[in-house]
Amino acid sequence: MKLHLVKSHSTIENHISDNVKTLPPSGIREFFDIVYNTPDCISLGVGEPDFVTPWRISDSGIYAIKDGNTHYTSNKGLLELRQAIAEHIKKNHGVEYNPQTQVLVTIGVSEGLDIALRSIINPGDEVIYFEPCYVSYSATIKLAYGKPVAIATHFDNGFAIDIEALQKAITSKTKAIMLNYPSNPTGASIDKKTLEAIAALAIAHNLIVISDEIYDAITYEGEHVSIISIPEMQEQTIYLNGFSKAYAMTGWRLGYACGPESIIAAMNKIHQYTALCAPSIAQYAALEAIRKGQRDVASMRAQYLKRRNFITNRLNEMGLPCLPPKGAFYVFPDISSTGLSSRDFALQLLKACKVAVVPGSAFGSCYDTHIRCSYATSMEQLKEAMDRMEQFVKEL
Ligand SMILES: Cc1ncc(COP(=O)(O)O)c(C=O)c1O
Numbered sequence: 357m358k359l360h361l362v363k364s365h366s367t368i369e370n371h372i373s374d375n376v377k378t379l380p381p382s383g384i385r386e387f388f389d390i391v392y393n394t395p396d397c398i399s400l401g402v403g404e405p406d407f408v409t410p411w412r413i414s415d416s417g418i419y420a421i422k423d424g425n426t427h428y429t430s431n432k433g434l435l436e437l438r439q440a441i442a443e444h445i446k447k448n449h450g451v452e453y454n455p456q457t458q459v460l461v462t463i464g465v466s467e468g469l470d471i472a473l474r475s476i477i478n479p480g481d482e483v484i485y486f487e488p489c490y491v492s493y494s495a496t497i498k499l500a501y502g503k504p505v506a507i508a509t510h511f512d513n514g515f516a517i518d519i520e521a522l523q524k525a526i527t528s529k530t531k532a533i534m535l536n537y538p539s540n541p542t543g544a545s546i547d548k549k550t551l552e553a554i555a556a557l558a559i560a561h562n563l564i565v566i567s568d569e570i571y572d573a574i575t576y577e578g579e580h581v582s583i584i585s586i587p588e589m590q591e592q593t594i595y596l597n598g599f600s601k602a603y604a605m606t607g608w609r610l611g612y613a614c615g616p617e618s619i620i621a622a623m624n625k626i627h628q629y630t631a632l633c634a635p636s637i638a639q640y641a642a643l644e645a646i647r648k649g650q651r652d653v654a655s656m657r658a659q660y661l662k663r664r665n666f667i668t669n670r671l672n673e674m675g676l677p678c679l680p681p682k683g684a685f686y687v688f689p690d691i692s693s694t695g696l697s698s699r700d701f702a703l704q705l706l707k708a709c710k711v712a713v714v715p716g717s718a719f720g721s722c723y724d725t726h727i728r729c730s731y732a733t734s735m736e737q738l739k740e741a742m743d744r745m746e747q748f749v750k751e752l
Pocket residue numbers: 403463464465466467490536540568570598599600606609610611
């Protein structure tokens with residue numbers, strides 16, 4: 357039989373889903389395309405450690421290859437690694453997870469976020485999160501067919517969470533509250549009292565908390581307190597963490613999710629069909645990291661602290677007020693005294709001085725009076741970048 361085919365006039369672009377078409381491109385990526393084309397640029401833009409992965413960790417990855425550990429692992433990840441993760445959490449937060457049923461090894465916190473949202477959201481469910489925030493939050497909620505509900509936090513009170521605003525934002529459609537502490541991009545954390553107030557609301561309204569604690573090990577003052585350590589919250593929380601930031605392992609792509617058995621099983625359902633398992637080689641490296649890498653973490657944290665003190669002093673001195681971050685490796689100074697929008701500031705600074713920062717507008721619509729500077733770069737580079745920025749601000 358001869359088929360009579362007529363060429364369709366619809367373009368290939370028409371095949372892209374409406375959900376994806378309406379997603380805006382990441383404000384960071386768009387900006388960094390310009391940075392990559394600017395030679396000799398000092399970048400305070402990237403959100404990743406300048407340190408290479410500590411050797412003991414990399415060696416474990418290399419040995420995994422040499423030993424032929426290059427196969428799929430269990431969907432949930434190597435049991436030994438899940439056990440080590442559960443022990444690590446027990447030691448830090450006094451909370452017990454069953455490694456067989458309540459721990460899932462993921463492809464970075466990125467995959468953890470995606471499958472956490474997809475496993476709990478029905479179309480139209482609302483997810484509350486706090487701005488300024490990591491650029492993926494709104495997009496991952498939308499990709500899961502949820503409705504992002506942003507609550508602004510403000511420089512004047514240290515980007516603290518306003519519990520009254522949270523209470524007002526909760527509706528009958530609210531499914532979850534997303535938290536990130538210490539925060540990308542402000543470096544602010546959430547104190548125990550505020551976590552308790554959030555927990556009380558989550559319990560009263562039967563909401564899931566998705567707690568992204570990827571920067572917990574980079575906490576400078578006091579101990580990082582997790583919401584899972586608050587009574588009854590372990591049952592209500594999807595706890596996300598990973599190896600990218602603390603152990604300087606961004607390229608290994610490894611994270612983990614812990615939570616109630618039923619939710620971890622639901623997340624694993626998506627994970628087994630879409631990812632199968634996290635990379636085996638990275639899992640062996642992560643096992644070494646979590647068991648023996650704590651001294652390396654402490655040494656990197658000490659260096660971030662020196663840089664944090666230096667950069668906050670310099671920015672404040674040049675008239676760009678910023679709060680000393682409690683954790684992570686970002687500062688989020690207020691640039692309103694310059695009269696420039698965050699995008700103009702970043703573009704002009706890049707052109708005139710070859711220093712790259714990220715416009716605050718990438719982290720939420722209310723933050724056009726801020727820029728994000730990452731201090732995950734050498735002290736030498738930081739000094740040079742601050743000298744250039746000071747000159748730039750003086751000449752405006
Ligand atoms: C707050 C936050 N969550 C998650 C991620 C993603 O991390 P991963 O490399 O583990 O996917 C990042 C990366 O910058 C981040 O800043």
